[in-house]
Amino acid sequence: MPARIDPEERRQQVIEAAFRLVIVDGIEGVSLRKVADESGLNIGSVRHYFDGHHDLLTAAAEEAGDRMGRRLA
Structure with a gap:
């Protein structure tokens, strides 16, 4: 039986991959294909x-805003 994946955890994994790409390539360098590669997933x-x-x-911008809000609180 395959392991169950927590959807919220997987979303966070993808968002973290997008953050890493923004740091390296800037926001212009973020594509779904690159995020998929960075997160170890396929594009589907x-x-x-x-x-x-x-x-x-x-979603990445909302997460960044939430993190800033928590730090400021």
Whole structure:
């Protein structure tokens, strides 16, 4: 029986991969394919958790904002 994957944990894994790419390549360098490679997933898996490039960048920006809010609190 295959292991069950926590969807929220997997989303976080993909967002972390996007953060790493932003650091290296800038926001212009972030593509779904590069994020998939960086996170060790195939592009279909990334698309399962995010509707597209814009959705992924929106989620990453929200996560960054949440982290800043927690640090400031």
